[in-house]
Amino acid sequence: MLEIKDLKVNIEDKEILKGINLSVKPGEVHAIMGPNGSGKSTLASALAGRDYFDITHGKIIYEGKDLLELSPEDRAREGIFLGFQYPVEIPGVSMVNFLRTAINSMRKYRNQDPLPAGDFLKLMREKKQVVEIDSDLTNRSVNEGFSGGEKKKNEIFQMALLEPKLAILDETDSGLDIDALRIVSNGVNKLRSPENATIIITHYQRLLDYIVPDFVHVLYKGRIVKSGDKSLAKELEEHGYEWIKQEVDAEM
Amino acid sequence: METLTATDKYVDLFEQKRNEISNGDPQFVKEMREEAIASFRQSGFPIRKEERYKYTHLEPVFDGELTFDFNPRDIQFDDNELFRCDVPMLNSNVLTVLNGFFHHPEEAALTELDNGIIYGSLKEAIHRHPGLVEKYLGKIAQTADEPFVALNTAFSQDGVFLYVPKGVQMDKPIQIIHLLLSDKNLMVQHRNLFILEKNATAQVIVCDHTLSQHMFLTNSVTEAYTGENADLDLLRLQNEHNNSCQVTNTWISQDRDSRCQHGTITLHGGIVRNNLRISMEGEGAETNALGLFLTDKMQHVDNYTVIEHNLPRCTSNQYYKGVLDDISTGVFNGKIHVHPDAQKTEAFQTNNNILLTDTARMHTKPRLEIYADDVKCSHGATVGQLDEEALFYLQSRGIPKDESRLMLMDAFTWDVISKIKQSALQDRINDLVGKRLRGELSRCNNCAMHCNE
Ligand SMILES: Nc1ncnc2c1ncn2[C@@H]1O[C@H](COP(=O)(O)OP(=O)(O)O)[C@@H](O)[C@H]1O
Ligand SMILES: [Mg+2]
Numbered sequence: 001m002l003e004i005k006d007l008k009v010n011i012e013d014k015e016i017l018k019g020i021n022l023s024v025k026p027g028e029v030h031a032i033m034g035p036n037g038s039g040k041s042t043l044a045s046a047l048a049g050r051d052y053f054d055i056t057h058g059k060i061i062y063e064g065k066d067l068l069e070l071s072p073e074d075r076a077r078e079g080i081f082l083g084f085q086y087p088v089e090i091p092g093v094s095m096v097n098f099l100r101t102a103i104n105s106m107r108k109y110r111n112q113d114p115l116p117a118g119d120f121l122k123l124m125r126e127k128k129q130v131v132e133i134d135s136d137l138t139n140r141s142v143n144e145g146f147s148g149g150e151k152k153k154n155e156i157f158q159m160a161l162l163e164p165k166l167a168i169l170d171e172t173d174s175g176l177d178i179d180a181l182r183i184v185s186n187g188v189n190k191l192r193s194p195e196n197a198t199i200i201i202t203h204y205q206r207l208l209d210y211i212v213p214d215f216v217h218v219l220y221k222g223r224i225v226k227s228g229d230k231s232l233a234k235e236l237e238e239h240g241y242e243w244i245k246q247e248v249d250a251e252m
Numbered sequence: 253m254e255t256l257t258a259t260d261k262y263v264d265l266f267e268q269k270r271n272e273i274s275n276g277d278p279q280f281v282k283e284m285r286e287e288a289i290a291s292f293r294q295s296g297f298p299i300r301k302e303e304r305y306k307y308t309h310l311e312p313v314f315d316g317e318l319t320f321d322f323n324p325r326d327i328q329f330d331d332n333e334l335f336r337c338d339v340p341m342l343n344s345n346v347l348t349v350l351n352g353f354f355h356h357p358e359e360a361a362l363t364e365l366d367n368g369i370i371y372g373s374l375k376e377a378i379h380r381h382p383g384l385v386e387k388y389l390g391k392i393a394q395t396a397d398e399p400f401v402a403l404n405t406a407f408s409q410d411g412v413f414l415y416v417p418k419g420v421q422m423d424k425p426i427q428i429i430h431l432l433l434s435d436k437n438l439m440v441q442h443r444n445l446f447i448l449e450k451n452a453t454a455q456v457i458v459c460d461h462t463l464s465q466h467m468f469l470t471n472s473v474t475e476a477y478t479g480e481n482a483d484l485d486l487l488r489l490q491n492e493h494n495n496s497c498q499v500t501n502t503w504i505s506q507d508r509d510s511r512c513q514h515g516t517i518t519l520h521g522g523i524v525r526n527n528l529r530i531s532m533e534g535e536g537a538e539t540n541a542l543g544l545f546l547t548d549k550m551q552h553v554d555n556y557t558v559i560e561h562n563l564p565r566c567t568s569n570q571y572y573k574g575v576l577d578d579i580s581t582g583v584f585n586g587k588i589h590v591h592p593d594a595q596k597t598e599a600f601q602t603n604n605n606i607l608l609t610d611t612a613r614m615h616t617k618p619r620l621e622i623y624a625d626d627v628k629c630s631h632g633a634t635v636g637q638l639d640e641e642a643l644f645y646l647q648s649r650g651i652p653k654d655e656s657r658l659m660l661m662d663a664f665t666w667d668v669i670s671k672i673k674q675s676a677l678q679d680r681i682n683d684l685v686g687k688r689l690r691g692e693l694s695r696c697n698n699c700a701m702h703c704n705e
Pocket of ligand 2: 040
């Protein structure tokens with residue numbers, strides 16, 4: 001489904017990603033862990049198509065297509081979803097208008113007619129339940145004045161509405177209390193299917209108790225320095241990142 | 253031989269046309285004209301170095317090849333057929349001013365209602381109610397050191413008069429449509445006077461339009477007086493073509509505890525200079541001044557505001573925003589003047605602008621002059637691009653870039669539009685602004701002449 005080959009990324013002449021290789025197949029859940037500043041969000045942004053950095057080397061093949069050739073909107077329409085680490089507040093753009101425009105431009109891409117208003121509202125109600133949103137977020141501006149937990153729930157809510165094939169969740173767990181963490185991970189689990197894949201970026205092992213990954217990768221200083229199964233996450237939980245840092249830094 | 257300056261030319265024109273211009277004027281108007289032309293002669297047009305007009309040099313425009321009408325021209329046209337204003341106010345009293353003269357082919361020049369409200373032609377009001385008009389006309393807008401006000405005061409012959417007596421609430425808004433229609437380049441100077449006595453309320457919508465392709469130069473003055481605890485809502489929608497130049501001078505005097513909301517929405521127009529001056533002449537007055545302009549191509553829009561806080565406990569809020577495309581330029585120059593007696597003043601001002609291209613330019617300058625110590629004043633100005641992060645967020649949800657940009661621009665402008673009080677009008681303006689941003693609003697949309705085709 002997704003093949004990242006020797007991906008290198010520069011931000012202002014500084015190499016942030018130094019050759020990332022990653023292969024994701026349908027149905028899989030990959031966890032990418034690593035200390036702050038390792039380049040996890042940069043990798044997520046490269047997949048979603050942000051352009052404040054330069055991709056200097058490598059390829060990303062997604063469902064047989066050269067992903068780097070696609071605009072951010074076309075990547076989304078091809079089924080890629082990024083759950084942002086810091087969802088941006090957009091005053092004046094209502095959630096309803098935003099979601100409706102998003103859904104309908106996805107539909108247009110698939111040559112479907114716009115969703116009638118009634119069906120859209122029904123869909124919203126349905127998907128709100130996935131993340132147990134009971135307040136009327138929908139009449140507010142996108143993320144404006146949302147609490148940290150609400151913002152993260154809102155990301156999963158959008159994911160539920162847009163039904164992506166490949167979801168990349170960037171620290172969706174950070175700043176959540178146990179209750180919100182349970183709700184968010186329940187939401188993610190409900191959306192899992194044999195056709196879809198998920199990349200979970202996290203700093204802590206905590207989330208992986210709820211969403212059990214098939215693979216765990218450690219990203220450090222712009223490289224994947226270790227890959228394993230879920231037991232690797234446990235090891236990190238117990239021993240922290242220090243031992244990996246030491247191993248890697250010793251080699252360098 | 254010495255060449256004539258533009259100032260000399262206008263003074264000369266006044267000398268020649270004095271009798272035609274002031275034909276039938278009562279003595280007080282004649283005197284007002286003489287004083288005004290003397291003021292104008294003294295100040296002349298602002299020179300390029302003058303701070304107030306630093307980015308908008310108007311003299312060459314006034315010196316252009318122009319014609320002048322000192323009598324209403326007999327233009328036959330059916331308002332309804334030729335022109336449908338973009339702001340159809342359900343249930344409003346529509347007054348048309350054509351080339352600076354009140355246009356009333358069928359109805360009376362002046363309407364006088366049982367409850368004492370008077371509206372219609374200013375010229376007619378001067379004749380029928382000289383005492384009432386004399387109390388206010390030329391008393392709110394100053395001519396000294398204000399060349400455009402002075403010029404208008406000397407030359408203007410007509411416009412709209414509105415009088416709402418003590419305690420009367422106008423149930424219908426007044427909609428004034430300024431139309432320009434000519435087969436030659438034309439200069440127009442009309443004048444409006446709105447008087448709201450104690451506890452009176454009124455809503456006025458002013459729409460400025462051009463109906464033919466010729467170059468129009470408008471230099472208008474609007475004077476408004478809001479009496480004690482009166483409430484005036486005044487919104488101006490500017491939609492002239494881009495070969496026109498418009499100088500508006502709006503002077504508002506607010507008495508104790510009165511409220512005023514003033515809005516200027518500029519959709520089109522070649523060179524637009526809006527001088528807005530609101531003076532708090534009583535304690536506890538409150539004012540909200542909104543401004544929104546959208547420019548592209550070579551448009552130039554300059555909003556110059558002065559809020560005079562003369563007395564204690566007055567509040568003023570200014571929200572001005574601009575979206576500039578192509579090589580257009582914008583100016584915001586906003587002065588808050590808090591006089592020594594004006595304790596407990598609250599004055600707030602923001603001016604936010606978005607440049608859509610590298611070549612658009614915005615000059616923004618807040619000016620706070622505060623001579624009282626117990627005041628709350630704040631101001632903020634920004635000139636920036638669309639928020640890249642927000643843009644990416646929208647795109648990452650499958651919304652195409654162009655549409656994402658429009659959503660952000662709509663949101664940006666909505667911030668001002670949402671402060672328009674009447675919801676029907678708010679929706680209509682929002683719709684117009686949306687169309688303007690999408691490039692779907694042409695000045696010719698509603699004109700049957702289709703000059704462009
Ligand atoms: N917009 C940016 N401008 C400059 N440097 C950046 C920017 N974004 C991230 N970086 C740098 O890139 C590195 C990786 O950041 P990031 O991908 O956010 O790491 P992580 O998500 O693993 O914490 C950091 O050193 C960070 O300072
Ligand atoms: Mg990060």
